[in-house]
Amino acid sequence: MxxxxxxxxxxxxxxxxxxxxxxxxxxxxxxxxxxxxxxxxxxxxxxxxxxxxxxxxxxxxxxxxxxxxxxxxxxxxxxxxxxxxxxxxxxxxxxxxxxxxxxxxxxxxxxxxxxxxxxxxxxxxxxxxxxxxxxxxxxxxxxxxxxxxxxxxxxxxxxxxxxxxxxxxxxxxxxxxxxxxxxxxxxxxxxxxxxxxxxxxxxxxxxxxxxxxxxxxxxxxxxxxxxxxxxxxxxxxxxxxxxxxxxxxxxxxxxxxxxxxxxxxxxxxxxxxxxxxxxxxxxxxxxxxxxxxxxxxxxxxxxxxxxxxxxxxxxxxxxxxxxxxxxxxxxxxxxxxxxxxxxxxxxxxxxxxxxxxxxxxxxxxxxxxxxKSQILSQDKLDLSKEAAVKSMVLLKNSNEALPLKSNQKIAFIGPLVKDQRNLVGSWSGASDTYKNARSLWSALELRSDKSNFLYAKGCNLVDDSLIRNKLNPHGGDIIPDSKSPQQLIDEAVKTAQQADVVVAVLGEAFGMTGEAASRSSIGLLDNQVELLKALKKTGKPVVLVLMNGRPLTLEWEDKNMDAILETWFSGTMAGPAIASVLFGEQNPSGKLTMTFPRNVGQVPIYYNNKNTGRPFDENQKYTSKYLDAPNTPLYPFGYGLSYTSFSYGDIKLNTASMNPSQKITASMQVTNTGKVEGVETVQLYVRDMVGSVTRPVKELKAFQQVSLKPGESKMINFSISNEDLMFYNSDLKMISEAGDFKLFIGTNSRDVKEANFKLVK
Structure with missing residues (x-):
């Protein structure tokens, strides 16, 4: 009315x-x-x-x-x-x-x-x-x-x-x-x-x-x-x-x-x-x-x-x-x-x-x-948690460090464990929205096994005063701890030594990503890396939980951490979502949509690049490569692990050739070979082997998500049409060209199986 x-x-x-x-x-x-x-x-x-x-x-x-x-x-x-x-x-x-x-x-x-x-x-x-x-x-x-x-x-x-x-x-x-x-x-x-x-x-x-x-x-x-x-x-x-x-x-x-x-x-x-x-x-x-x-x-x-x-x-x-x-x-x-x-x-x-x-x-x-009825309604909070869970990407998990076990004594260490301000990331809507965000620690305190949890801050989110002074005038709210950086690390090490496993929650301040937030170095800040090195020396398994707004350079972390969970800036329900994934109540299923480089010198780096006349060959000097690093990324486009494992069968094509009015069906059996139910995103890529203009080494053309129980298999079918093979030529006309194609299906853009087919005109 x-x-x-x-x-x-x-x-x-x-x-x-x-x-x-x-x-x-x-x-x-x-x-x-x-x-x-x-x-x-x-x-x-x-x-x-x-x-x-x-x-x-x-x-x-x-x-x-x-x-x-x-x-x-x-x-x-x-x-x-x-x-x-x-x-x-x-x-x-x-x-x-x-x-x-x-x-x-x-x-x-x-x-x-x-x-x-x-x-x-x-x-x-x-x-x-x-x-x-x-x-x-x-x-x-x-x-x-x-x-x-x-x-x-x-x-x-x-x-x-x-x-x-x-x-x-x-x-x-x-x-x-x-x-x-x-x-x-x-x-x-x-x-x-x-x-x-x-x-x-x-x-x-x-x-x-x-x-x-x-x-x-x-x-x-x-x-x-x-x-x-x-x-x-x-x-x-x-x-x-x-x-x-x-x-x-x-x-x-x-x-x-x-x-x-x-x-x-x-x-x-x-x-x-x-x-x-x-x-x-x-x-x-x-x-x-x-x-x-x-x-x-x-x-x-x-x-x-x-x-x-x-x-x-x-x-x-x-x-x-x-x-x-x-x-x-x-x-x-x-x-x-x-x-x-x-x-x-x-x-x-x-x-x-x-x-x-x-x-x-x-x-x-x-x-x-x-x-009154729509703002922060329960259905939206539930959706926020669901979205956060489904967005998380498990980057590493050695020796089943994750999920955490209820009988473990766990040390949660890092400036983002109890943080609210940064959970929502940049462009986080109305000005006071972050006050509604639920931290990881607040979610942990609601668990029945909370008596097993220890906490230490470990380090400031940002120690570099130059960065801090750029962020704080724009709502950064980064206040250095009264304790010195070394005191914070010493306290964290002492806490870690009392635990069976350490969960380090680190990453970027929300103001380090978004508009006017470019970085020339995209690794964790030095003070955070020093904390991780100190925790590593304790000999305890270390799980790294990341909160950030961009791909990071994590080569040292990948070699030294037992598990790495990318949670991004997860939003209002970040804490409950992260807790549910860490303890295995939810199985991570996210896959990267942006390549993670080994170091900033590889940038720009992306999966659908063009070949060169001298493609990479480790045994040949005069080929396209770096002297000091591999060409390959740390984590490729489409990459993401699970608490279970999946196996892929061979690709089966219903025909080896097609004309523009036909379609090819590519089929592959996917099996959950692990112990828990999981969701896998099956990805299909195509390569046009010869073109009037050079074509990428791979192009995503389809994907399907499949949920599988332990031991369960499903046949995944993809249909490839002439439209999937079209591109803009040098005259900027959308065309397809007859010739040889490769088709790839796999768990990410790197780990694929392949088959060949022809387009005949």
Missing amino acids: LKKKTATLLIAISTFCLPPAVYSQNSDAKMKTYIDALMKKMTLEEKVGQLHLPSVGFDVTGPIVSKGVEENIRKGLVGGVFNTYTPNAVRKLQEMAVNESRLKIPLIFGYDVIHGHRTIFPISLGLSSSWDMDLVKRTARAAAEEASADGLNWTFSPMVDIARDPRWGRVSEGAGEDPFLGSAIAKAMVVGYQGTDLSLNNTLLACVKHFALYGASEAGRDYNTVDMSRIKMYNEYFPPYKAAINAGAGSVMTSFNEVEGIPASANKWLMTDVLRKQWNFNGLIVTDYTAINEMINHGMGDEKKVGELSLNAGVDMDMVGEVFLKHGVELVKSGKVSQAQIDAACRRILEAKYKLGLFQDPYKYVSEERN
């Missing part, structure tokens, strides 16, 4: 609103008729105003805070707001728009709902490690239900950038290095956010980002230059963006980087030729935070010029920068930008609001009742 004041306001805007029955049909024709009528009433200034997206509220993601927003809303010069949430805060601004502006056009409210809003799920890189598309979709759906109950209707997610350089902090936000898996996750997230009917009050308009190629920033440094061939763009980096568009994503965000010498926000080839014309995208395009202004630093001209370039490239909405607001009208009057360009941008923004049902009910996302 609407409050009386709200009902009055709705009557006031009825001149510009169609009856609810019309909106329920949500037809393009009726939408066009409605928006045509509205735009005829709009001045040029009001149309340009719709292109303005200021930041108001509790969380700022850049150096500029928008000013004078309320006055601009009353003037009809604001299209939407981001960083404002909660029903009360949203209602206040929406009432200004629909009650005090001339045309009473409602605002759209956006926020970075990346891996949950108030209930936080594992970081996106962790969630992708589940390889569970239904789970990914369900977490996006739950995030949409919660965020929409907090007044929001637009999320700046999913981030689908392919990333192959773990120095880049924003790898935590994406799905890793593979375009096939990344495309599947992009689709699942868009469907989860937007649902089947965008006009329902529990949906969010998805925003695909960052278009384009942001994950390929040089040197792994945020905001940096990108330069690559178009053939690489189309084959390796574009697919997840396109998959999200095909899934119906309502908006796209431009990236900060340049592409072919032109910043993305001014790149007409990207925004108009590729996105609009080739991919038929008709939603709205919004810039990233002040991206237009930043083109001045790129060397593209003054503020007016970069505004002109962005509008003519096809950008619709300016986030925070106010360039369109300041110069849009003048650019049209001077002939630098056409009226048609402004009209098209304004229309797309109004269409997004129409599809969200905001013209029918501007307050549909403002509900105290929904807020």
Whole structure:
């Protein structure tokens, strides 16, 4: 039920609103008729105003805070707001728009709902490690239900950038290095956010980002230059963006980087030729935070010029920068930008609001009742724990060090054992969300065998004052212990000596990953490694539990730890999830979606690389290799162990050749040869042996998850079609080519069995 004041306001805007029955049909024709009528009433200034997206509220993601927003809303010069949430805060601004502006056009409210809003799920890189598309979709759906109950209707997610350089902090936000898996996750997230009917009050308009190629920033440094061939763009980096568009994503965000010498926000080839014309995208395009202004630093001209370039490239909405607001009208009057360009941008923004049902009910996302029932509801907490469990990757497990046994005396050591602040990772929704996170220690205290548990801090999370001073101004909350580093280690060693097994819980501070968090060295910090070395000297088995937002260099740890469990930043229910995996109540099943290098000198490193004319040969000097390290990664793409073991039979093909209208079925028996039930992700890769352009040594083309009881076997069947063998050639045409192919099936991209087949034309 609407409050009386709200009902009055709705009557006031009825001149510009169609009856609810019309909106329920949500037809393009009726939408066009409605928006045509509205735009005829709009001045040029009001149309340009719709292109303005200021930041108001509790969380700022850049150096500029928008000013004078309320006055601009009353003037009809604001299209939407981001960083404002909660029903009360949203209602206040929406009432200004629909009650005090001339045309009473409602605002759209956006926020970075990346891996949950108030209930936080594992970081996106962790969630992708589940390889569970239904789970990914369900977490996006739950995030949409919660965020929409907090007044929001637009999320700046999913981030689908392919990333192959773990120095880049924003790898935590994406799905890793593979375009096939990344495309599947992009689709699942868009469907989860937007649902089947965008006009329902529990949906969010998805925003695909960052278009384009942001994950390929040089040197792994945020905001940096990108330069690559178009053939690489189309084959390796574009697919997840396109998959999200095909899934119906309502908006796209431009990236900060340049592409072919032109910043993305001014790149007409990207925004108009590729996105609009080739991919038929008709939603709205919004810039990233002040991206237009930043083109001045790129060397593209003054503020007016970069505004002109962005509008003519096809950008619709300016986030925070106010360039369109300041110069849009003048650019049209001077002939630098056409009226048609402004009209098209304004229309797309109004269409997004129409599809969200905001013209029918501007307050549909403002509900105290929904807020109370949806925020941190039990079903979301349960899902957070499930997602955390399924995202964890067992990297090593010698001599069955895991799972832990209830009769063991266990020393839990490390600065993250009792930590809440870092569990949720970067982009963790509402500002106080971490206070709801449940630490590992809090979960351990609820166990019946808690009397067997010992604790020591062991070290500070960050001892390096330079790093600490960069993190703390942005919510790091890293306070050095009053004890010296050596005292902390001595205390940890004494505690470890009383135990049967040691569990060291270490990793990154949440601020060491995410935006503006690139690292030139990606190992554990020195003080943490010193702690591990001291624990190793006790002779006790040491289990390393990692909390982090990127692949780490763990060569020493891999050689010296008895077990390593990668938990990422697992979210609100991290503690209970980690405890359940450590004690074997849940069997880890996650698989890496990004390669772990041995050292930073191997970066960028990824499984689907190209061969060289002199491929690796240890016995030949003049081949492609390092003098001081193997070419191979520490842990390959698709890698992950289990508390059980799986065996793979030989690949059986129903035929050794196919034509473009046929399919080949590849079958393989998978058996649980261990002692407990487990889930295995069976992966299929293909290699095109000869092509008109060089092809990768492997490409993921399919995967299946299978749950097997001890001793149980299942036949896994994959179907390979001509579409699976297609790629963009040097003319950027999607084709397949006749010839020889290799097919690989296995537990990861390295450990596979293979078979041969032909495509005949």
